[in-house]
Every structure is written in C-alpha cells, then in structure tokens.
Amino acid sequence: MRVLLSTYGTRGDVEPLVALAVRLRASGAEVRMCTPPDEEFTERLAGLGIESVPVGPPVRALMRATAPPTPAELTRYRDELLETQFDVFPAAAEGCDVLVAAGLAQVAARSVAEAAGIRYVYVTYSAVNLPSPHHAPPPRPGWSEPAGADNAALWELDAQRVNAQFLEPLNAHRAALGLPPVGNVRDHVYSDRPWLAADPVLGPWPETGGRQVVQTGAWTLVDERPLPDELEEFLAAGPPPVYVGFGSITPSPDIARWSVEVSRARGCRVLVSRGWAGLAVDGCFAIGDVNHQRLFGRLAAVVHHGGAGTTQTAARVGVPQVVVPIRLADNPYWAGQVAATKVGAALDGPTATIESLTAAFETALAPETRARAEALGAEIRTDGAETAARLLLDGPG
The missing domain is CATH 3.40.50.2000 (Glycogen Phosphorylase B;)
Structure with a gap:
C-alpha cells in the first residue's frame, strides 16, 4: 500500500502524521508526506527515510512575524495555499491508494483524492474542530468571534465564512477535474466519517456529538533522545x-x-x-x-x-x-x-x-x-x- 499524508501548520500539526508514517512503514506500507517547506520538517522526514513533498510557504516565518497578519493578508495567504495544493497534490498522490489530510487548511485534498479514485481520510487532533451542539467552533485567525449565539448558529456562521473564502475557487478546480460542485466546503473537507486523533480520556468525542467520528487515540511516537x-x-x-x-x-x-x-x-x-x-x-x-x-x-x-x-x-x-x-x-x-x-x-x-x-x-x-x-x-x-x-x-x- 502507498499512503500520502498531508498537513500544513506548525510542529504540532506535523508530528502526529510523522508518528503515523513510522507505524505505516513498520507495517510495510510506502509513505509520502506533504508538509510546509520549513527545514526542520524536511530534515525530520529525511532522517526517518520518509519521502517529503514541500507545499506552501514556510510556517515559521509567518509565526515569527513582528505583527500578526491582517485579515486581508490571511485571505490572500489561504487563496495562494489552495492554488499551491492543486498544483502539487495530484503528482504527490500519483500511485497512492489513500490520502490522509489533517486540518481544515487541506481544502484541495479530497478533490484530488476523488479525481485520482483513491480513498480519502480526514483527521483532526481535537474534538472542538468538528461541528457539535456541545461546543462552539474554535477561533480562526482573521475572523471575529461573534457573541450571544448558540452553538448551532455559530457553526452555521463558521460554514458560511469558509464558503465565502473557498467555495468559488474550489468548485472552479473541481470543474476542471470533471468533478461536481460542493455546497459546503467545510463539511466536504471533514467528510462524513472524520477521524479524531486525540485521547478518549483527555479529549473525548461526545457520545451525542452529532456525527459519526472514529476516535483512534492520539498519534505519538516514542522519543528516544537523551536530554542534553x-x-x-x-x-x-x-x-x-x-x-x-x-x-x-x-x-x-x-x-x-x-x-x-x-x-x-x-x-x-x-x-x-x-x-x-x-x-x-x-x-x-x-x-x-x-x-x-x-x-x-x-x-x-x-x-x-x-x-x-x-x-x-x-x-x-x-x-x-x-x-x-x-x-x-x-x-x-x-x-x-x-x-x-x-x-x-x-x-x-x-x-x-x-x-x-x-x-x-x-x-x-x-x-x-x-x-x-x-x-x-x-x-x-x-x-x-x-x-x-x-x-x-x-x-x-
């Protein structure tokens, strides 16, 4: 089996997928991984013998900026990342049997998997990222947090905001791939059966959470490094x-x-x-x-x-x-x-x-x-x- 893993974010986004990659390779699977191009990520994967595919601009530079990006800058950043994904993901997915995407930033991943005819799995590391009547959406950079609404209304607003950012460009790319349009980008990315890579004691999915979720436990790798x-x-x-x-x-x-x-x-x-x-x-x-x-x-x-x-x-x-x-x-x-x-x-x-x-x-x-x-x-x-x-x-x- 050949598996493509993909995420975009900081070390906390990348390391769980590294843990999964190591487990997959130990079971005989071939693994390719899309990450930001930051040197610490590419060197980490190279040291483990995992093929690395850089996608998007470096994350560290964004996180260490002297001032937070403006909403307009974040909008442009997200648009550019989507375009980059559609440029890079098809070749990265070539010959793979499954694509595992972590995080909402992976907007292109499911469409590329559909076009390639391969299995798609969406994973998140925290229950709060999935719509549920038990909690409100997490704060998203560049978007204000409305007050006074119930959780259902807040999740609906969240979907509207994601659509405002991504619906038109995503459907244009899907049309170019011969795929039908989607109406709700967020739920399209999340899929009907998302995975939750969090510990069920520390961060459980509510039993009446409103959707079918596969909770695997957190994805961690034993760190053997001695302390300095x-x-x-x-x-x-x-x-x-x-x-x-x-x-x-x-x-x-x-x-x-x-x-x-x-x-x-x-x-x-x-x-x-x-x-x-x-x-x-x-x-x-x-x-x-x-x-x-x-x-x-x-x-x-x-x-x-x-x-x-x-x-x-x-x-x-x-x-x-x-x-x-x-x-x-x-x-x-x-x-x-x-x-x-x-x-x-x-x-x-x-x-x-x-x-x-x-x-x-x-x-x-x-x-x-x-x-x-x-x-x-x-x-x-x-x-x-x-x-x-x-x-x-x-x-x-």
Missing part, C-alpha cells in the same frame, strides 16, 4: 523545576515573566523553553528543542499555550499543568480540558493577570492536583498511531 548534559546537570542540582514554554506561539510579553515570578515566589526553580518566539527571561535556565517525554515527568508543573501535543505529553506523564492560551484554534479547548479533568489550571491568555496566574499556580502545585494528574496519566492510551495504521491497512470497514 547541561539540562541533566540542572535537573540534578535541585528540586523539580517549573517549565515555561509556548511552542510556536508568541505569548504576551508579561506571561512568561509573570510565570517566572510566581514560580520563584513559591520557591520553585524555572526552565524556560525558547520556542519559535526565541523566549528568554533573565536569570532562567533556557532550553531549545528537547525530549519532552523524558523531561516533563521530572518537573513540578508545565506552563504552556494549550497545544494538543504539549497537553497530551504532560497528561501522559502525570505532571500538573497551567495553560495560558491565546484565542487561537484548539488552544482554549485544551485549556478547558485541563481544568475540567482537574489536572491543572487554565487561564484566558488575553485577560490573564499576575493575580490570576498566582491562583492558577496554587491549584496546579497542590498535592491533590498532582495525584489526579498521575491517575489520569495512567489511563491515557499510547497506541493511537498503531490503531490508525491498522485501520488504513485493513481498509474501510
């Missing part, structure tokens, strides 16, 4: 520290500083992860890309932005969390899940204060919170990528 010697020395030199890191996100300038101040006020040492923002706080031990699976279990708490991967890793090793998300994508959802399962505390990033962060630390560092975190960690599955690979290899059922 200087980090090992730091960890061994005192009690477990607090980790402060925001991945690809650039947090409010005050959040990292406040997190360090509150940690120190409680007598905790601090690790600061630089991330894509190049985060640094005076007097703190700063780290780059390290093995979170090895590190997180040796910490007092993890302060982060609410990415699916970071939340999952921290939960799996049973470390308490303080989530300070910006209003973007699934970050607020994972913050809410951490609070709901009582394995940490969550704040609304734009309204956070040093007082609210102090209260969050009180919750996260309490002995009963660690006990709950360790109990939940023992329940989290580790076979999500294996389950997904088996479903792909066995065929639709």
